[in-house]
Amino acid sequence: MEPWQEELIGLTAAALTTAAFVPQLIKILKTKETTGVSLTMYLVMFTGIVTWFIYGLLIESVAVIAANLVTGILQIGIIILKLKHR
């Protein structure tokens, strides 16, 4: 497999794990229901995403920086909604 094909698979993976948070955010926006959603999960996850973002800056990877910037924004939204509708 060519390196660009491998990178395409990596970018697809990043797009999927980033996009995954969109249906969760929409579900809470629609239902205002967060019972069952773990706040601890999102706080640990957000800390991890910030760490990935720093790693992306250090290794100068645009894909890592971009994916974690978008994921971080989505997670801030989920955390705010969880705190609002608890």
Added chain:
Amino acid sequence: MEPWQEELIGLTAAALTTAAFVPQLIKILKTKETTGVSLTMYLVMFTGIVTWFIYGLLIESVAVIAANLVTGILQIGIIILKLKHR
């Protein structure tokens, strides 16, 4: 910054984003409550994690393979519990 220091930050990030799913899994196991938890999120996320795992195999990265193997197992647990207690 030395390359090993950068990789240590990357591994910390991977550990955090993997460990984040543990409190969610424990919360559902304890409360059997999944209202508010988006099944679509976990299905898209699991597809992304499988893609990351394949990417890890292709680039021969033990960190990417290991992190996504553990995350994938945790997600299967959350998906099974969500389907059981919906």
